[in-house]
Amino acid sequence: MSDRFAAGMLRAEIERLVDDRPEAGVFQVHRDAFISEAVFALEMQRIFEGTWIFLGLAPQIPETHDYFTTTVGRQPVVVMRDAEGTLGAFYNACRHRRAAVCPLERGNARVHVCKYHGWSYDSAGRNVGIKGVQHGAYAEGFVREDHGLMPLARFANYRGFLFGSANPDVPSIEEHLGDMRAFLDLVAEQSPNGFVCVPGNVGYEYRGNWKLQIENGVDAYHFSSTHPSYIGILNKRRAQGESGGSVYAGFSDAELFRATMTFPHGHNALYGSNPASEARALNAAMPALRQRLGEARAQWLMYTRNVTIYPNLQIAENASLQVRMLQPLAPDRTAMKTWCLAPHGEAPEALQLRIRQYEEFFNPSGLATPDDTVNYEDCQTGYRAGFDFQQGYLRGMGVRNPQRSAAVQALGIHPIAGTEGTFDLGDETVMHSPWREWKRLLLVGAK
Amino acid sequence: MIDPTQEVAQFLYREARFLDTRDWMAWLALFTEDAVFRVPAWKSEHDITTDPTRELSLIYCASRTRISERVQRALSGRSVASIPLPRTQHAVSNVMVTHTDASATVQANFTVHLFDLKKKDTRVFFGHSTYQLLRVADDWRIRDKTAVLANDYLPTLLDFYCV
Numbered sequence: 001m002s003d004r005f006a007a008g009m010l011r012a013e014i015e016r017l018v019d020d021r022p023e024a025g026v027f028q029v030h031r032d033a034f035i036s037e038a039v040f041a042l043e044m045q046r047i048f049e050g051t052w053i054f055l056g057l058a059p060q061i062p063e064t065h066d067y068f069t070t071t072v073g074r075q076p077v078v079v080m081r082d083a084e085g086t087l088g089a090f091y092n093a094c095r096h097r098r099a100a101v102c103p104l105e106r107g108n109a110r111v112h113v114c115k116y117h118g119w120s121y122d123s124a125g126r127n128v129g130i131k132g133v134q135h136g137a138y139a140e141g142f143v144r145e146d147h148g149l150m151p152l153a154r155f156a157n158y159r160g161f162l163f164g165s166a167n168p169d170v171p172s173i174e175e176h177l178g179d180m181r182a183f184l185d186l187v188a189e190q191s192p193n194g195f196v197c198v199p200g201n202v203g204y205e206y207r208g209n210w211k212l213q214i215e216n217g218v219d220a221y222h223f224s225s226t227h228p229s230y231i232g233i234l235n236k237r238r239a240q241g242e243s244g245g246s247v248y249a250g251f252s253d254a255e256l257f258r259a260t261m262t263f264p265h266g267h268n269a270l271y272g273s274n275p276a277s278e279a280r281a282l283n284a285a286m287p288a289l290r291q292r293l294g295e296a297r298a299q300w301l302m303y304t305r306n307v308t309i310y311p312n313l314q315i316a317e318n319a320s321l322q323v324r325m326l327q328p329l330a331p332d333r334t335a336m337k338t339w340c341l342a343p344h345g346e347a348p349e350a351l352q353l354r355i356r357q358y359e360e361f362f363n364p365s366g367l368a369t370p371d372d373t374v375n376y377e378d379c380q381t382g383y384r385a386g387f388d389f390q391q392g393y394l395r396g397m398g399v400r401n402p403q404r405s406a407a408v409q410a411l412g413i414h415p416i417a418g419t420e421g422t423f424d425l426g427d428e429t430v431m432h433s434p435w436r437e438w439k440r441l442l443l444v445g446a447k
Numbered sequence: 448m449i450d451p452t453q454e455v456a457q458f459l460y461r462e463a464r465f466l467d468t469r470d471w472m473a474w475l476a477l478f479t480e481d482a483v484f485r486v487p488a489w490k491s492e493h494d495i496t497t498d499p500t501r502e503l504s505l506i507y508c509a510s511r512t513r514i515s516e517r518v519q520r521a522l523s524g525r526s527v528a529s530i531p532l533p534r535t536q537h538a539v540s541n542v543m544v545t546h547t548d549a550s551a552t553v554q555a556n557f558t559v560h561l562f563d564l565k566k567k568d569t570r571v572f573f574g575h576s577t578y579q580l581l582r583v584a585d586d587w588r589i590r591d592k593t594a595v596l597a598n599d600y601l602p603t604l605l606d607f608y609c610v
Contacts, residue, residue, distance in 0.1 A: 104491075105491070198501070198502065198503050199488075199496055199501070200488030200503025201489050201490065201599070202488060202505065202601075203599070204600065204603060204604070205601070205603070206603045207603065229519075229520040229525040230526075232520075232523060232525065233520060236516075236519075340503055348500065351500070351501060352501075355499070355500075355501075355503060355504075356507065359503065359505070364603065365486065365505040365506050365606065366506075367516070369604075370526075370603065370604035371528045373528070374528040374604070375527055377603065
């Protein structure tokens with residue numbers, strides 16, 4: 001595991017991991033990016049503790065004094081709502097000897113007492129008690145020092161999506177998110193009162209590199225070959241006269257359009273039409289949404305959308321609406337935390353349709369996701385194979401000067417690049433932007 | 448006269464045996480057509496979700512048809528997560544039958560050892576199940592199986608044969 005005294009990697013060593021020469025039709029990533037302990041240590045330091053990280057969702061902690069705990073890279077963090085309802089992010093470490101102050105994944109407390117030496121903090125992170133301070137024979141000046149929980153260097157709330165950075169030297173969250181704000185808006189505005197997290201925790205761990213999830217989240221190419229058992233189930237349901245139930249009913253990749261977009265800071269998006277939009281939970285609310293948001297935004301809500309907000313947040317809205325948070329644990333271990341989101345106040349039948357599709361498509365205990373994660377694990381094994389580069393980022397390289405579609409213009413966003421085609425195109429250039437940001441961040445401070 | 452607890456326990460052992468021997472058609476036949484099979488998600492450290500219409504389950508099948516889809520998928524040869532299928536061994540214990548006549552409510556603990564043949568790795572799933580059984584001739588059928596998984600930080604995946 002890295003520390004700041006570790007030697008790190010030289011600039012040239014990092015440079016050669018991503019061979020990025022689009023004008024020559026070349027984009028390749030070295031296998032060391034997936035398996036090296038040294039690379040992982042740098043990723044922790046320069047990506048997960050170096051840029052904005054997704055922490056969680058404000059609706060997880062709706063009440064005053066609610067909190068949840070998480071990590072930023074390797075660092076323990078607590079996000080709390082204080083007596084006034086204001087959110088704050090702090091290191092979950094007592095100022096005295098750093099024992100965890102908040103013990104639960106999610107909880108509610110006005111006062112947090114460290115179980116080791118009894119220092120206490122309120123829900124705004126202020127120190128409200130040092131056990132036996134008057135008997136402690138502290139040196140003069142101690143009482144005037146700040147003893148509150150150490151705030152995380154940066155913290156921001158964008159429409160319920162909470163971000164933090166252990167590094168103070170990052171751009172504003174507005175600049176970091178850029179056009180991705182439009183995709184968060186599309187989640188937040190599905191109800192005038194925002195969104196809720198459907199109760200029920202889902203956490204899992206796969207034996208593969210975190211970037212395998214980053215790639216797969218916007219990978220249209222894998223669907224028909226990774227999920228034939230799921231598609232087969234849906235076709236059988238349809239043959240037996242069960243209509244709807246899944247947006248993938250009647251899946252036929254040649255008939256669906258798929259477009260990709262890349263953005264600064266490693267973000268990207270994949271979007272397109274659904275085979276069976278009537279199976280979308282949101283469908284019943286569409287007339288009202290059209291009226292409130294206009295035709296163009298309503299159309300965006302009906303598109304399938306897979307979005308990466310680099311480096312650890314993915315949002316997928318197709319069968320249902322999922323938020324995924326990645327927490328890398330080792331080069332070959334990744335923890336995933338996932339949420340099923342619903343518009344606040346959704347009608348009971350729609351909510352139920354949403355939950356059922358979520359469970360069968362997105363859950364690690366469902367009919368589709370296990371086939372993704374096991375593929376990641378098989379890839380992880382393959383990254384041990386002793387050839388340097390794989391050929392996985394080249395579909396779509398031949399697309400030149402893509403048109404900026406009316407839909408993109410209507411959303412008011414300005415992607416760096418993009419492609420448009422059918423599901424069969426299976427564009428992979430969408431994955432270039434995360435890799436470019438990966439390289440950029442790893443090179444910060446490299447010698 | 449057969450001890451009803453013993454009889455129900457024998458039924459649960461049979462179910463476990465069908466799961467572990469991958470005799471999954473026989474396993475499916477233990478369920479009524481309208482059977483519910485559910486693995487609820489946890490809400491917090493010690494609370495599980497209880498209302499599947501408003502809350503998330505890890506697995507929720509509201510009919511035998513839905514359960515059978517899982518079996519088909521696992522046996523299809525087209526699910527990489529199911530190739531090769533793991534070896535499993537269910538241990539069912541602490542069987543408590545709260546009433547028996549035409550139906551029975553049964554609580555039991557489960558420990559499932561799973562050997563992942565690709566990773567050469569053993570996983571353990573444990574928890575407790577509640578069954579609603581219906582008397583059918585001289586046997587029972589499962590109307591509801593709710594398996595509460597205590598260790599819900601899932602190792603890559605979870606399927607019907609893990610509980």
